[in-house]
Every structure is written in structure tokens, then in C-alpha cells.
Amino acid sequence: MIKEKLLNKGKDIYTVISDLVQGTDIINLAKISPDIPCSDKLTELAIKYIKEKSVEYSHPNGLLALREGIAKNIKQRYGLNKSAINEITITAGATQAMYTAISTFVNEGDEVVLFEPAFNSYIPAIESNGGRPVFVQRKQPDYHIDWEAVLKLINTRTKLIIVNTPHNPTGAIFNEEDIVQLKKITSGTKINVISDEVFEHMVFDGQKHISVLSDEKLAERCIVISSFGITFNVPGWKIGYYVSSEELMSKIRKKQHFQINTINTPFQYALADYLKEGVDYNITNKQFEKKKQFVNDILKDSRFKIIPTKGTFYQLLDYSEISDEKDTEFARRIMDEYGVALFPLSVFYHDSIDNKILGFSFARNNKILTKAANQLLKV
Ligand SMILES: Cc1ncc(COP(=O)(O)O)c(C=O)c1O
Known part of the structure; x- marks a missing residue:
């Protein structure tokens, strides 16, 4: 059947x-899609590389120059060394990254803790891999996470926790205490964390984005997902990436290679050049x-x-x-x-x-x- x-x-x-x-x-x-134009420079680079690179398949893990640009950014922002060769992979947007990461780790009967309101792609990805979503409601008025409530739901079946900061659609953001609590709850367990950080460059009122990558120890169990589509107002390009430890990334890559094989080549070249020039x-x-x-x-x-x-x-x-x-x-x-x-x-x-x-x-x-x-x- x-x-x-x-x-x-x-x-x-x-x-x-x-x-x-x-x-x-x-x-x-x-x-979702913005009608704010993307930078002329990025568009020009894309046109150049559509002409020059459209006949090439890219490397299955993504263009190395682009992965190096991402690694450099991570080093600058969090002081964390991430290997472009082993720990960063380019994806066809954050949605594919999320689906692939979930399908790598979630098997029949596994539990995945997630926070509601939740972005619409998480639950279908969990359920279609036989997993069971375990829901925690964010607390009003500011939609913060009640970590004590999370702790009560953790058990030996818990495989993943999915976090999203800045959070779609409430706009809530992680603070230092969230990182401390997430680290405490997961330490000594086999739980991995997927952190959807596609809005990492949209944080207001003088606050800053606090990534799970800002804590080296916590970062070891995390898969961080980002989206060039959201960051550079080019959602139609469907291009993003994930970052994790080498051990986690080698498992994810095995899945990705058979789900999608390679990502479109010209936009990767365009983004690699764009990052190299330095983005404000x-x-x-x-x-x-x-x-x-x-x-x-x-x-x-x-x-x-x-x-x-x-x-x-x-x-x-x-x-x-x-x-x-x-x-x-x-x-x-x-x-x-x-x-x-x-x-x-x-x-x-x-x-x-x-x-x-x-x-x-x-x-x-x-x-x-x-x-x-x-x-x-x-x-
Ligand atoms: C929280 C969140 N995750 C993922 C995505 C999807 O990003 P992409 O277009 O790169 O697949 C979006 C799109 O708005 C989003 O809001």
C-alpha cells in the first residue's frame, strides 16, 4: 500500500x-516576498554569471568561494572558525535546508520540540518523516520562550529542538539568557538544535542578533540556517545555506546530494563576488x-x-x-x-x-x- x-x-x-x-x-x-529592489551591483553580477556560468553544474556542497565568504562573515561576527570545506553547505533556500536537515535527523517516532506560532514549513517536514511535533506556546505579551516548559517536554525520544530568531511572525528575538537556557537544557543529551536565522540582519531598536553560533559549545549541536533570498531581497533566487559541525554536516550532505544534487551556479558566483566586496x-x-x-x-x-x-x-x-x-x-x-x-x-x-x-x-x-x-x- x-x-x-x-x-x-x-x-x-x-x-x-x-x-x-x-x-x-x-x-x-x-x-512573504518583498517588493523592495535588490542592489544593482548584485543584479549586474547575476547577469554576468548567467552569461558565463550557466552551463556548469556547481560543486554538490556549493561553490567554495561562496562558502569561504560565509565562513569569513561568521568569523567576523561571532569569532567562530567554521570550515568552508566541511561545515558549510549551500542550499536552494532556507525551506529546502530546513526540510533536508529535518529529514536527516528525524525518524519514525522521534519527537521534535518547536515553538508556536511556528513558520509553516516545519510541521509538514517533521510529520512527513514520521516525527511527532511537540508544541510549546511562546508567551505573550512579548512572545518569549518559557524554557521551564520546554524542560518538562524533553525525554529520550526528543531528537531536535527547532528555534527561530528573529522570529517569524512575532518579531521576537533571542537574548543572552535564551542561549544560556538552550545550552543548559540540551547539555548532556543527544538533542540537536536547528536554528532558523533567516532574519539575522533585521533586528531593530539598537539590539543585536544573538545567534546560537555565539556560543561555541552550543554551536556544536546546532544546524544554523540562513537565506540569501531574505538577506538581499532576492527571495526568487531561492538560495541559502546551513552551517554545523563537520559530523552533522557530513550526514546532512548525504541527504542533500540525493534530494537536490547541486544548487544553481550563476547566483552562487554572483553572491561570492558580492560578499567578497564587503556588504554593509x-x-x-x-x-x-x-x-x-x-x-x-x-x-x-x-x-x-x-x-x-x-x-x-x-x-x-x-x-x-x-x-x-x-x-x-x-x-x-x-x-x-x-x-x-x-x-x-x-x-x-x-x-x-x-x-x-x-x-x-x-x-x-x-x-x-x-x-x-x-x-x-x-x-
Ligand atoms: C522563518 C522563515 N524560515 C524560512 C523561510 C524561507 O526562506 P527561503 O525563501 O530561503 O526558502 C522564510 C521565508 O520567509 C521564513 O520566514
């Missing part, structure tokens, strides 16, 4: 909303912080309560003082009556917890943000 995997899953929220708004004038603030990540950071400020300056006069976001390009809005409709129904009404698509937060909880919160991406041009925010003022 053929085992049916994931057939009970519906479409994810981003697809549902894009299907609903297609062919209408509705402003889709729920979509503060520019991206400032750009997104300004956008957050811009849209929130308009929304502060609305009836929505703005939930502070410390990172990512997502903003949550509490509407509990406006309506007691379910968030899915309220989101639908905002879309139909005011022409703006926002996402309901309940879709990121396995049991659809409804805290009367909607969210949106501010990675959009200011004209669209102004138009959408002015519509929300009417609600």
Missing part, C-alpha cells in the same frame, strides 16, 4: 491569500527599521493595538478592542470591506488558537504601505 503523506494538509496561508487576491485590487500585505548589513537593517516606523506612524492613530516587533519584516496587530470575531473571519472581512489582506495569527498554531491578532509584512514600498495603512485607519 502506498503511504499517503501530508494529503490531509490544506494549502498554506500565503497560497490561500494570494489565490483570493489574484485579479482583484486588494493590497496583499500577507505575502546595517543598510538592510536600517531600511527595514525605517519601514516599520513608517507604517506604524500611520497605524498609531488606528483602533488596532500595535504589538512591538523587535526583528523580521512582520508586524502584528491586536484587534481585540475592535471586534470579537475569529481572526480568520475578521481577516476576511478586512479584505472584503477595506481591500487589505492581512494574515490571521491562528493559522500558525496547530490548534488554531485565536488571540484576536492579525499580522502583515512591511517589506513593501512606501506607496503601498501608505495606501494599506490608510485603509486600516478606517476600520
